[in-house]
Amino acid sequence: MTDIDFPGTKFRQYTLRTALHVALIVGTIIFLLPIFVVVNTSLKAPAAINLATTWHLPAEIHWQSYVEAIEEFGPRIWNSITLVTNATLLSAIIGSLNGYVLSKWRIYGERILFPLILLGMFIPYQGVLIPLFEFMRAARLYGGIPGLIIIHTIYGLPITTLIFRNFYVDIPDEMLEAAAIDGAGFWDIYTQIVLPLSVSGFVVVIIWQFTQIWNEFLFAVTMTTGASEPITVGLAQLAGGEAVHWNLPMAGAVIAALPPLIVYLILSRYFIRGLLAGSGH
Amino acid sequence: MRNRRDRFIALLMLMPTFILLGIFVYFFLGKTIYYSTTDWGENPAQPALSETVIRQNVGLENYQNLMTDVIQAMFRNSLTNMFFFFVFFVIGSIGLGLLLTLILDQKIVGEAFFRTIFLSPMALSFVVTGTIWRWLLQPDGGLNYLPTVFGLEPFHFNWLNSQEVWLQFTWDKVPLYLTFVGFALFALLAVRRALRQDWRSLGFIVSLAVIVILIFISGLWNYIWLPLDVVQVESSIAPKGFNAALVGIIIAAIWQMSGYVMAILTAGLRGIPEDLREAAQVDGCSSLRVYTHIILPQLRPFVISTIIILGHISLKVFDLVFAMSGPDNARTVMPGILVYTKGFRQNSFAQASAIATIVLLLVVIIIVPYLYMQLRDHD
Numbered sequence: 001m002t003d004i005d006f007p008g009t010k011f012r013q014y015t016l017r018t019a020l021h022v023a024l025i026v027g028t029i030i031f032l033l034p035i036f037v038v039v040n041t042s043l044k045a046p047a048a049i050n051l052a053t054t055w056h057l058p059a060e061i062h063w064q065s066y067v068e069a070i071e072e073f074g075p076r077i078w079n080s081i082t083l084v085t086n087a088t089l090l091s092a093i094i095g096s097l098n099g100y101v102l103s104k105w106r107i108y109g110e111r112i113l114f115p116l117i118l119l120g121m122f123i124p125y126q127g128v129l130i131p132l133f134e135f136m137r138a139a140r141l142y143g144g145i146p147g148l149i150i151i152h153t154i155y156g157l158p159i160t161t162l163i164f165r166n167f168y169v170d171i172p173d174e175m176l177e178a179a180a181i182d183g184a185g186f187w188d189i190y191t192q193i194v195l196p197l198s199v200s201g202f203v204v205v206i207i208w209q210f211t212q213i214w215n216e217f218l219f220a221v222t223m224t225t226g227a228s229e230p231i232t233v234g235l236a237q238l239a240g241g242e243a244v245h246w247n248l249p250m251a252g253a254v255i256a257a258l259p260p261l262i263v264y265l266i267l268s269r270y271f272i273r274g275l276l277a278g279s280g281h
Numbered sequence: 282m283r284n285r286r287d288r289f290i291a292l293l294m295l296m297p298t299f300i301l302l303g304i305f306v307y308f309f310l311g312k313t314i315y316y317s318t319t320d321w322g323e324n325p326a327q328p329a330l331s332e333t334v335i336r337q338n339v340g341l342e343n344y345q346n347l348m349t350d351v352i353q354a355m356f357r358n359s360l361t362n363m364f365f366f367f368v369f370f371v372i373g374s375i376g377l378g379l380l381l382t383l384i385l386d387q388k389i390v391g392e393a394f395f396r397t398i399f400l401s402p403m404a405l406s407f408v409v410t411g412t413i414w415r416w417l418l419q420p421d422g423g424l425n426y427l428p429t430v431f432g433l434e435p436f437h438f439n440w441l442n443s444q445e446v447w448l449q450f451t452w453d454k455v456p457l458y459l460t461f462v463g464f465a466l467f468a469l470l471a472v473r474r475a476l477r478q479d480w481r482s483l484g485f486i487v488s489l490a491v492i493v494i495l496i497f498i499s500g501l502w503n504y505i506w507l508p509l510d511v512v513q514v515e516s517s518i519a520p521k522g523f524n525a526a527l528v529g530i531i532i533a534a535i536w537q538m539s540g541y542v543m544a545i546l547t548a549g550l551r552g553i554p555e556d557l558r559e560a561a562q563v564d565g566c567s568s569l570r571v572y573t574h575i576i577l578p579q580l581r582p583f584v585i586s587t588i589i590i591l592g593h594i595s596l597k598v599f600d601l602v603f604a605m606s607g608p609d610n611a612r613t614v615m616p617g618i619l620v621y622t623k624g625f626r627q628n629s630f631a632q633a634s635a636i637a638t639i640v641l642l643l644v645v646i647i648i649v650p651y652l653y654m655q656l657r658d659h660d
Contacts, residue, residue: 051422105291215406264404
């Protein structure tokens with residue numbers, strides 16, 4: 001890290017550094033204003049909410065909005081949990097196998113096939129939406145969570161494959177060669193050497209997939225209906241109507257935000273690794 | 282490890298992914314492109330959702346309609362909206378992200394805490410962000426009333442419902458602007474060549490610039506561009522521009538994504554060898570020169586990749602706008618939203634496919650060269 005060696009005396013340097021810190025703190029407060037407003041509004045009684053008093057603290061804490069929001073979400077919370085658990089684990093397991101094959105086994109045509117897998121990560125999903133809708137209807141999977149699990153598993157494969165491939169490249173080939181000489185085959189090497197070394201790779205992938213799928217909206221709103229929707233669709237409906245009582249969508253927003261936010265706060269180091277992998281670094 | 286049976290198993294293990302992505306990505310994209318050349322959903326005699334629907338090939342008619350039909354003005358609005366969203370969202374996020382990166386590089390007390398805060402919106406859904414900001418941007422409350430906390434007058438900007446249009450332009454002026462942009466680029470290139478005393482390529486660039494000017498003077502542009510009915514109609518009745526209603530959405534998007542820029546640029550900054558910085562300082566470089574001559578040039582590839590990532594996000598933008606101003610708002614509509622409303626609300630599958638194909642094309646144009654460069658650099 002480089003210090004800006006400000007010209008002048010030590011005193012001036014000290015003042016400038018203090019000013020920098022103060023500016024940063026003010027910036028952080030501005031940055032956090034939306035969070036303050038959500039929590040603040042969600043804790044007010046509906047009667048106490050009016051536009052002009054957005055910034056006033058609640059006269060008394062009103063937890064009822066959270067209870068109501070959970071009731072409004074109904075099965076959608078559980079839908080999201082089912083969706084995220086299944087799709088995350090499936091895409092992580094398949095991605096791990098893919099990464100193992102792509103990093104440790106020479107596959108014919110790999111230089112063309114790997115970029116084609118990666119491109120799947122960047123395509124606009126609007127471009128597959130209509131054929132996907134047709135397919136899901138024909139397969140009798142349209143409208144429900146099982147269909148959405150399949151969709152998120154498949155479209156998650158490019159990123160999980162990429163993260164695991166880059167992760168496994170660092171495992172020295174000599175280690176695997178030695179095992180191979182001792183007679184270990186494809187599966188022995190995977191289960192006895194690669195998999196035990198993959199724990200942090202799995203943490204990165206699971207956190208990334210968990211937050212992405214939990215937060216996803218486009219597939220959710222087009223491929224599920226009614227009681228089978230995940231939580232993001234429920235939140236959009238909660239906030240969508242005109243003349244809504246804003247305590248409810250704000251409480252809903254907090255509930256929908258909490259799971260990925262908690263995971264991020266506890267494991268941000270791994271979250272950032274997923275983030276960087278997704279941008280090719 | 283190289284025996285034939287194991288290599289066969291390895292290939293076999295990769296097959297499901299190839300087949301699934303082959304179908305769900307490439308085959309489906311191909312199908313969308315095909316549907317965009319049919320009348321699926323446009324022919325009243327053929328119910329769009331019937332399992333025995335007959336789709337007739339209409340060539341490029343859907344694209345022609347989108348570009349020229351007066352009732353498809355919504356689509357052309359969505360293109361201008363996307364353009365302004367792209368420009369201001371990318372500039373804003375990178376500006377703020379770069380600022381945060383450089384500030385947090387100054388041995389800040391509590392650096393990790395600040396980083397965690399600024400990156401935290403990345404863990405939120407765009408739907409959550411949109412819901413929060415929609416409340417913050419209510420005209421008679423929220424941000425507008427923040428000054429009242431300090432006893433000041435409230436603002437009266439109508440955020441998401443604003444009818445104001447800035448930077449207005451009409452379609453018939455677009456060739457002129459494009460010529461200006463092209464000419465400015467040539468001028469920039471020419472100056473750089475001249476500074477490097479690269480006279481031969483300077484001559485090449487100047488002659489290219491002369492060709493551009495000649496095309497414009499000769500009126501060839503107008504010959505290509507103006508015969509479109511829509512150019513004439515919309516130029517006279519409905520000027521396009523930067524809808525003020527987009528400002529709030531852009532702010533929310535910057536709030537969410539600037540931490541992401543910070544994370545990538547910080548990774549880039551940490552990749553700069555410490556001795557490079559120290560050597561520059563020992564050589565008597567002032568700290569400002571260390572930044573302009575060493576750090577910023579080293580960060581350039583990272584800035585370029587964030588431009589591309591954020592750029593392709595803004596081409597696909599859907600959930601944030603959906604949650605903030607709804608899918609039917611003409612002032613903030615985006616192509617990514619029109620695919621949804623046309624396809625899933627109105628069953629105009631062919632038109633939705635044509636719009637999706639246009640978005641796909643734009644994304645491919647910026648992502649494919651990027652992926653190519655990334656993979657080439659890694660190998």
